[in-house]
Amino acid sequence: MEEDLRALLLDAPAVTALVGPRVNFGRHPQGEPLPALVLTTVSDREGLTLDGPDGLQRARVQIDCWAASYGEAKRLSRAVRQRLHGHSGGGFRALILEAARDLGAPEAPGRPFRVSLDFLVTYSA
Template identity: 95%
Template structure:
């Protein structure tokens, strides 16, 4: 799922125009420029019915849109939302935006801005 989700984001010209190849799971490499996307799998569980596993996984993925300026972070989050929210295809049954957090101004001058998006991801195992 992780590789397919990253590929889905990198296939969008509006996103790659902003971040280039900087779409990473776990963390953004120190010293690399912004803007960037950092994806985190918050949870991932096997789908079950009364008869046992249903062959689907249900994950929650947080996508952090990092940028030096607030407008850039917000613009990037909108491009991600437009691409992923409601998507179904390939191994993905559904990608649904559950929450968006606009974390506003950073605590210290020179710190980057972040907008976080939480997606519920249903995919074939």
């Protein structure tokens, strides 16, 4: 799922126009420029029915949109939302935006801004 989700974002011209190839799971490499996307799998579980596993996985993925300015972080979050929300295809049954958070101004000058998006991801196991 992680590789496919990253590829889906890198295949979106509106996203890559802002971040280029800087879409990473776990963390953004130190010293690399912004803006960037950092994806984190918050949860991932197997789907079940009364008869057992249903062949689907259900995950929550947090996508942090990092940028030097609030406006740039917000534009990036809109591009991600446009690409992913409501998407189905390939191994993905559904990508649904569950929540979005603007995390306020940085406490120290020069610190980047972040907008976080939580997606519910249903995909074939």
